[in-house]
Amino acid sequence: MDKQQARKLIKQTFEQPFEKTRFTTLIKNLLNRCEEAPLSYKGQYIPDAYKPYISALDRIGKFHDGEHAVDILVIKLKKETSLERARTMQRNFVAWYLNGSRGDKLKDAALVAFVSPEETDWRFSLVKMDYRFEQTKTGKMKVKEEFTPARRWSFLVGTNEQSHTAQSRLINLLANDEQTPTLAELEEAFNIETVTTEFFLKYRDLFIRTKEALDRVVRGDPRIEAEFEAKQVNTVDFAKKLLGQIVFLYFLQKKGWFGVGRDAPWGTGSRQFLRELFEQKHGRYGNFFDDILEPLFYEALRNDRSHDDDYYSRFNCKIPFLNGGLFDPIDDYDWVHTNINLPDSLFSNQNRTAEGDIGDGILDIFDRYNFTVKEDEPLEKEVAIDPELLGKAYEKFNAIRPDNFEEYKQVLRSGKKGDENKFNKQFGVYYTPREIVHYMCRQSLINYLHTELGKDIVTHKKLFEKQTTMFGNQAKRGQLDCTIEYKLTPQISRKDIETLIHLGEQVSANEARVENKGKETVTYSYKLPESIRKNAGPIDRKLADITVCDPAVGSGAFPVGMMTEIVRTRNVLSTFIQEDKPTPYDLKRRCIEHSLYGVDIDAGAVEIAKLRLWLSLIVDEDDIKNIKPLPNLEYKIVCGDSLLGYPYKPMGLDEVEKLKEQFLEEVNPKRKKELRNRIDAAIYGLFKNTEKSLGYQVTMDFRTNFSEVFRTKGGFDVVVANPPYVRQEAIRHLKPKFKKIFKDFYCGTADIYTYFYKCGVDLLKSNGHLCFIAPNKFMRASYGKNTRTLLTTRATPRLVIDFGDLPIFDATTYPSILLIEKRKPDGRDKAVTATFTDASQLAKLEDSLLDIAFLMPVKALSKEGWNLERSDVLSLMEKLKKIGVPLGEYIQGRFYRGVLTGLNKAFVIDAATRERLIAEDPASADVIKPWLRGRDIRKWKAEWAGLYVINIASSSNKTWPWSNVKTEAEAVRQFEETYPAIYRHLAPWEKELQKRDDQGKFWWELRSCAYYEAFEGTKIIYPDISQASKFSWDQSNSYLGNTVYMIPTDKLWLVGLLNSKFIWWYYSNITSTIRGGFVRFFSQYMETIPISLISDSQKTSIIERTRAILAAPGSPAVPTLEAEIDQIVYVLYNLTPEEIRIVEGVN
Known part of the structure; x- marks a missing residue:
């Protein structure tokens, strides 16, 4: 099959409603060798937990790549279940089938068509098992008795979807008639990262073209030029916002919210509304941007028309009122009286692309891709553009300003790999991979719950009539409930909390099944621990009450990640709570409005963070009769400098807190403006003269802006962030201010992220938790001494992960993850510690930690430097410090x-x-x-x-x-x-x-x-x-x-000693490794090398072998001579056989 035929087959299959014959034809051509093996599960053969969601499973074939077994399935969903709902149930059902189901053999993966009876779209998925095996007493290997996770990657296909992405990912496999694809190749075809990277490169090009088009319009119209100058509008930020607005609408039109008929319900609108607008199907125009997009943005989406059923007469259809701030004109420019006539060809044209497609305008390119509002999760990935793209675009474009735009273009034209990243270094912004975000959020939640629920669990008991007499006549029967504390034994263990966070969603169907049965049976039993089930209410209340802050929020990855984990866990717990089950929308809205806070110095970042939170709400908005306006997050996600705070305790903010609660839900523009003015006057009035009185301008202050958190809790439960990585040379202008603010903590050579550690610890309540991903340099660098002291005296490290030079980010930043609890160590505390040395370990971060992590006494984390090693290594290092004299003293x-x-x-x-x-x-x-x-x-x-x-x-x-x-x-x-x-x-x-x-x-x-x-x-x-x-x-x-x-020196034996395996081992343990396994031979570390007292005979022995090596450095005898020197050195330092094994890396 040639590529043209392959492209045609994909379009015929994936741009139509599901049809079994077409699907089977595609599968046979994709796999080349597929055994027909019909099988059907329905009715009683579907487990009870999945019956509300699944009507039937049909197997149409089996495939084997020589190593892995893959089944081809069609899963028919129940009428009430859409493709977007109950994704976890769909994935877990396939996992049940692959994991032996009714006594069948284990399968490694399945290619699945998920089909809903009332939808013309369907989902084509690869579901892959992640089996973990253990050895039995007889020596055989079996799957571990735990809920085996399945991962799903999916293309959303069908009538409303384009197949461009599926074509680009599958066409090479389809066109290869000679070879059978491997499971790894199928997995690569579903790789979302490749699609996202491809789309971003096109998005970047559109940003440049949009900015240049705006420049031409502004230069050609004095009125626009004057307006932009008066309002301080620049075309770089205008272009960024415009693309963000259009992307946002591409996400929303997937909901069918645009172009809805006047009497039709929400959700019935066009999925190609923007394209229809361009094609004048909803009204004619002279200029697309000026006559269509600006009214859509700043009138239709911005104004509440609920009194007229949200009808918008200009387009003769319903358009939802979204509220929020995305559709406020940038810097309040006068969009009504300025004619910004961007060329229509910027949005759509007939240009041929390098790939052979027609059209390279904004709409042309966006139309070719699938958009999904749902952000990817560790086990569920959509092969489509999701809101995380907004974060990646922010990270790349954040450093692009009007004064460096031309330089940026030149760098792109040069094509030099990595040069684009140099722009980010100025502001230290690096986008955190989603796997890292999810891991940090989960660990933060686990530690928060363990701290909160390790205390005595509070239960409620109603007082009896006789007991109320102690309160006199005021206490009426049934009026008074008192709270008393009972110690529950055992309390909720950390292990049980970890099970809830890591496995809760995977086992939710099983737990619901057992709950519905009312008891455990031989077939069905609980997977979650009893302590979780019995205390679901208290755990849920703790999650509902949590407060989380990201002081360097960037594009919102951590608030979105924390919300995802909180909502997922609360949803699991609802199975065991005898109350009305809240919807995912209700849980998300509660979390966004009550729990999440963020600050960033960049206004663009703040807008994107709010945008991602709004999108996360929209994905779960199911009220097709009444779409709720989005909450106003202006006082939850704030623009300002986290480090330049107000040094005085703010007073009298009770009224402001009430106003902020009103503002959160206010939809009337006039009332919103009034509330904003009153709130700003109270908060920012305090900061008005700080430039003069303090020597720096305060733009926000946590205790002032978020006073409600400090009033009720004394600080945040969790602070989580990826603080900026800006070197000290680039912050010279800030050093006088930092010296004044941070006092004894200040260090003139410290990089900026260290101050975020100090800020983060100060933001926590007692026993709160901080989780940062930041450079590892503070662990050993002299400038990190104050940071090390802070983190081991005012706090207790719980988790320390050093990634060394592994490529977590696009640039080399030597990242580490640190999680601490804000309380003084008690001398017995231990931290989970790990050092990653192999990039392959990153693919399954948590599994790798099971292999390489170890417990390290917190007291071993010295203020003089952190050496992340096991106790036997630390003991040997401690022994060596007492031997002889340091090299620096010796020379x-x-x-x-x-x-x-x-x-x-x-x-x-x-x-x-x-x-x-x-x-x-x-x-x-x-x-x-x-x-x-x-x-x-x-x-x-x-x-x-x-x-x-x-x-x-x-x-x-x-x-x-x-x-x-x-x-x-x-x-x-x-x-x-x-x-x-x-x-x-x-x-x-x-x-x-x-x-x-x-x-x-x-x-x-x-x-x-x-x-x-x-x-x-x-x-x-x-x-x-x-x-x-x-x-x-x-x-x-x-x-x-x-x-x-x-x-x-003239001491020849010393060069022999320094070249020994022992000295290299010692030195590697006191320095940080940089990219490629290199170490720096700085004098501050060299001088600590212990030089043992050495006898004349030992000197002679080393000298003889050193001379022999120098005489013939290329001789085959050199390795033997070096090994002999190593043995002499081991004796010199009195190493035991166990210590020698440590030095030589023998486990």
Whole structure:
């Protein structure tokens, strides 16, 4: 089958209602080898828990890729169950079938068509099991007796969907008639990340074209130019917002909320409403943006027309009133009296794309993709564009401003990989992968619940009539309920809470089945622990009452993640609570309005965070008669600087808190404005003169803006964030302010994320929990001492994960996850600790932790530096600290760095240039020295590349004929006379040499250096960065580049010791690893290497072997000689056999 035929087959199958024959044809061509194996489950063969959702299962075939068994299924949903509802039940039903169902063999995966009887759309899914096996007493392997998770990836297909994405992902497999696809290849075809990346690149191009189109319109119309200047509107932010608004509407039109007939219910509108608007099916226009989009945004969606059944006469249909702030004109520009006539071709045209499609306008590109309002979850992924894209777009575009837009375009045109990420470094914004977000949110919830419910659980008991007499006549019968505390034994254990959070949703169908039966049977039994079932009410109340803050909210990934986990868990608990079951919409709205708070310095980020929360609500809005206006989140997700807070305790905010509650639900624009003015006057009035009184402008303050949290709880239950990664060099302008605000915590060389740790701890209530993903540098860097002290004195670390240089983000940031509880350690506390070293471990983060994590005493996390190691390693490290003397003391601190010339192309020369200069003037030989670079250093002996350096020491260090002359001109003349050939060589670079920071008294001199004589002596040299020990013995009088260090010494045995396996092990444990497994050989760490007392015979033994290696460094005998040195060193440090195994990495 060629690609044209494959594309046609996909369109015929996936752009139509489900038809079994077409589907079977596609499957046979996709798999090439598919065994027909009809089987049907219906009626009594469907388990009770799934009967409300599933009417039948039909197997149409089986497939085997040589290793994995895959079944082909058609699952027919019940009439009352849409494709969007009960996704967990659908996935779990397939898991039940694959996991042996009625005694059948285990299957690895299934390709499934989910079909709803009343819908013309259907879902094509890959469901894959994640079996975990254990060994029985007889040695056989069996599936572990736990609920085995299934993962589902899906294409939404059918009448209302485009098949562009399915074509791009499946066409190569369909066109390959020769080979049978593997399960891994099928999984890759359902890879959402590839689709998202492809779409983002097109979105980025649209952003650039939209911005440039706006520029042309503004320049061509003085009225628009004046309006934008007066309102401080810039075209970069206008373009960002416009694309965000259109994307938002693409998500919403999937709900069928637009173009609804006047007497028709919500949900019956067109799924291609924006395209219909462009094609003038809802009214004619002169310009699409000015006549259609602006009225849609700023009139139809922004104004409440509930008095007229939401009818919008301009388009002759119903349009929902959405409230919120997305559809307020940017910076309140006058959209009515300005004619922003963006070309219609920006939105749709007939241009042919590189892929051969027709049309590269905004609508053309968006139309080709599937949009889903539901954000992906760990076990449920839609192969479509979801709201997370808004976060990724924010992360990429956040640093693009009017003043660097042209530079950004040039970088894109250059095509240099990674250059685009440089823009993000300025603001330190890196988007957190969703798997990491879900993991951090789950861990935060587990620790919150364990802290809250580890206390005595409160139950309620009604007082009897005799007991009420103690309250006198005021207490009437039935009027008074008192709360008393009972200790429940056992209390809810951490393990039980983990089971609820990790497995609750997966086992929810099973739990509902048992509850409905009223008892456990041989066939059906509870999967959740009794402590969870019996205390579902108290647990649910804790989740309903939780308060969460992200002080660097960005595009809202963590608030959305926390909401998802809270709602999912509360939904599970509702099975055991004898009350009316709340809908997912009710649970989400409660969580958004009561529990979630966020702050970001970037206004665009705040808008996107609110947008994602609104979208999460919309996905579960099922009231087709009355769509509820979105809540106003202006005082929940706030724009401001989290670190520059108000130092005084705010007073008298009770009235403001009441106004904010009213504002949250207010829909009348006039009333909203009145409330906003009153709230802003009370809050921001406090900050009005802070620039003058405090020396910095306060733009928000947590205790003021979120006073209700501190009044009722004293702080937040959970603070979770990915704080910005901005290096200290880029925040010089903030340092005076930070010094004033953070006082003793302040460190002049600290990166900005450390201050977020201090801020986060201050925001927590007692026993609250903080969970950050941030650079690991604070663990060992000297600037991190205050942070380490804070996190181990005012708080107790619960989880410490170091990812080293693994690619969590697009850029190298050396991230770590830290979860702490705000209470002082009690001396017995332990933290779950892990260091990830392999990128493959990231695919299944939580499973990998089961293998590599260990418990580490919190008291071992020293303020001097954190070394994440097991107790046996820490014991050995502690032992070594007491042996001999530190290297720094032994060599009297003589760690010397190589020469920083400031312009290597002028000073560093090859052998031919040296010979020419000496031929021109023999005196040149006096100042031309052998030169070694970092790349030349090898273990034991450097490999010289034949380079030299022109070494003219600073007049501060050596007296030259020109050193004490009165004028620059005279000095130049003296230099030219003394070394004429050298002068002629350096003169062409005079201007560049004069601009150097690193120079001596004159432009031809090297910077001042007090140890020049050390270069021309015996020394140990080593590179500043390496993946292994590379200490070299040097007697060549070579000068060194600035990426090489030296230790002046004649002790040959010392180079043998430093190159030993033991010293490398020690050094690796006291430094941070950077990308590629490299370590930096900084003096602050080198000086701590313990040098044991060594006998003459031991020195001799090491020296003999070192000399043998130096004599023939390439000899096959070298590994044997190195091993012998290792054994001598083990004896020297008195290592036990167990300690030697630790050093050699033997488990």
